[in-house]
Amino acid sequence: MQVVKEQIMRALTTKPSSLDQFKSKLQNLSYTEILKIRQSERMNQEDFQSRPILELKEKIQPEILELIKQQRLNRLVEGTCFRKLNSRRRQDKFWYCRLSPNHKVLHYGDLEESPQGEVPHDSLQDKCNIWEINP
Structure with a gap:
């Protein structure tokens, strides 16, 4: 009011x-x-x-x-799940990304379903070194 x-x-x-x-x-x-x-x-x-x-x-x-x-x-280390859009704009898969505890590597990968809790680093197939990212 x-x-x-x-x-x-x-x-x-x-x-x-x-x-x-x-x-x-x-x-x-x-x-x-x-x-x-x-x-x-x-x-x-x-x-x-x-x-x-x-x-x-x-x-x-x-x-x-x-x-x-x-x-x-800390939030980046916890990781986050995103919905993945396919070519027909359907959101049936997921994509997860998290930062390693030493803050040097981003681990990411596709998931079939939304995770319940944290996803371990070793279950994420792809990774990218932070130093390789261009500012």
Whole structure:
């Protein structure tokens, strides 16, 4: 309800001269747009621009980025199953890919059915060395 209220209030502040203009303004102020505006306004508040906040942000940013990197690598090591499309756009087979625990090789291969849990590296027929991938 707060988002709807904010959409209406923001649309009315532009002082639309007709109902069609008002509706148009409302359509431009989607839920995601309101969230972006709110976030932008919060970031511009004085509290977020104060020296202690900026110093804290600068101090913890490398640690947070490293955590994100580790989470992404862990997800790649777990592996993921994808539906495989054939020439007639049917999705009757699966394709699985995962990164080796040492992060040096991508193992992948076709599967007849969706796996229940992790697929072992040795059951995946194909592999690609990471160093062979062009950036």
